[in-house]
Amino acid sequence: MRVLLTGASGFIGRNIATALAAAGHQVSPVSRSHGIDFGHMTTAASWLPHLQGCDAVINCVGIIGQTASQRFDALHTQAPIALFQACVQAKLRRVIQISALGADETAFSAYHLSKRAADDGLRGLDLDWFVLRPSLIYGRGGQSAKLFMRLAALPLIPVMGHGQQALQPVHIGDVVATVMQSLTSTQPQRTLDIVGLETIPFAHWLQRMRQAQGLEAARLLHLPFGLVMAVAHLGCHIHPLLQPENFRMLRTGYWADVQPLAQFLGRMPQAHEAHLFFTDDIPQGSPA
Numbered sequence: 001m002r003v004l005l006t007g008a009s010g011f012i013g014r015n016i017a018t019a020l021a022a023a024g025h026q027v028s029p030v031s032r033s034h035g036i037d038f039g040h041m042t043t044a045a046s047w048l049p050h051l052q053g054c055d056a057v058i059n060c061v062g063i064i065g066q067t068a069s070q071r072f073d074a075l076h077t078q079a080p081i082a083l084f085q086a087c088v089q090a091k092l093r094r095v096i097q098i099s100a101l102g103a104d105e106t107a108f109s110a111y112h113l114s115k116r117a118a119d120d121g122l123r124g125l126d127l128d129w130f131v132l133r134p135s136l137i138y139g140r141g142g143q144s145a146k147l148f149m150r151l152a153a154l155p156l157i158p159v160m161g162h163g164q165q166a167l168q169p170v171h172i173g174d175v176v177a178t179v180m181q182s183l184t185s186t187q188p189q190r191t192l193d194i195v196g197l198e199t200i201p202f203a204h205w206l207q208r209m210r211q212a213q214g215l216e217a218a219r220l221l222h223l224p225f226g227l228v229m230a231v232a233h234l235g236c237h238i239h240p241l242l243q244p245e246n247f248r249m250l251r252t253g254y255w256a257d258v259q260p261l262a263q264f265l266g267r268m269p270q271a272h273e274a275h276l277f278f279t280d281d282i283p284q285g286s287p288a
């Protein structure tokens with residue numbers, strides 16, 4: 001198959017590209033690093049030349065915070081919907097959309113709402129679509145995973161409030177395995193949450209990351225939510241990850257039933273073992 005892979009230079013996209021190549025597929029990569037800016041790709045007509053000769057599309061473009069030039073509505077909603085509509089016109093049926101856990105009827109953040117708008121747009125089209133909603137992803141090379149590893153290694157671990165916000169982190173290898181299975185599955189038109197085996201409080205997750213780095217458990221530094229938000233309002237001008245909304249999402253916590261994913265993969269996602277923080281390998285026995 002020839003696969004148009006958007007976000008091919010990113011954490012998820014790079015790992016999918018490696019798996020596609022290993023399975024004998026050809027990749028047509030899209031990202032600004034490959035000369036294509038989603039900000040300029042908001043019509044179906046702009047996508048059609050890029051779809052020539054392709055058999056499937058995987059969309060992994062995304063941002064965690066907005067800047068003056070990187071906007072949720074263009075990158076998460078308008079460009080993806082234009083791409084999906086171009087797929088209909090080009091009669092390219094298989095489309096896999098990487099969304100995010102929480103981009104559902106409970107969504108309140110601009111991040112989730114903009115993702116959900118594209119997911120809804122795709123679900124309304126007569127295509128063999130998959131909407132995949134990963135939880136927090138860990139493994140070698142992820143930006144947020146790197147940041148959390150650094151936080152976890154501090155002498156005092158900063159957490160928001162009690163630090164009990166529930167997360168269900170999933171390894172990058174399980175995300176890639178789910179995408180590969182979606183590429184050939186005979187049961188399309190599915191929305192699937194990609195979650196880890198275990199739901200874990202944020203503070204425990206950081207302690208686990210600390211342990212994986214060979215460090216003893218550390219004391220927690222409990223920061224009141226109001227203080228975190230005040231810092232975020234200033235910090236978001238320095239780094240998009242520090243958007244106040246990202247802390248509101250963290251405070252909400254995200255988890256889901258793991259069984260639909262386990263049934264789809266024919267196995268459970270991997271348990272959190274120390275070595276997995278430093279690898280991006282796909283588990284043995286996953287679909288090629």
Ligand SMILES: NC(=O)c1ccc[n+]([C@@H]2O[C@H](COP(=O)([O-])OP(=O)(O)OC[C@H]3O[C@@H](n4cnc5c(N)ncnc54)[C@H](OP(=O)(O)O)[C@@H]3O)[C@@H](O)[C@H]2O)c1
Binds near residue numbers: 011036037039061133
């Ligand atoms: N990582 C996680 O824990 C996680 C969890 C759930 C959902 N997700 C979602 O999965 C997607 C990918 O995540 P990731 O971790 O792989 O992020 P990432 O490493 O930051 O990669 C983002 C990708 O989007 C591309 N991109 C950004 N702006 C673009 C633009 N204007 N035009 C074209 N391409 C652009 C980037 O390439 P260039 O910079 O070269 O343009 C890069 O290839 C995102 O939608 C994210 O919301 C991630």
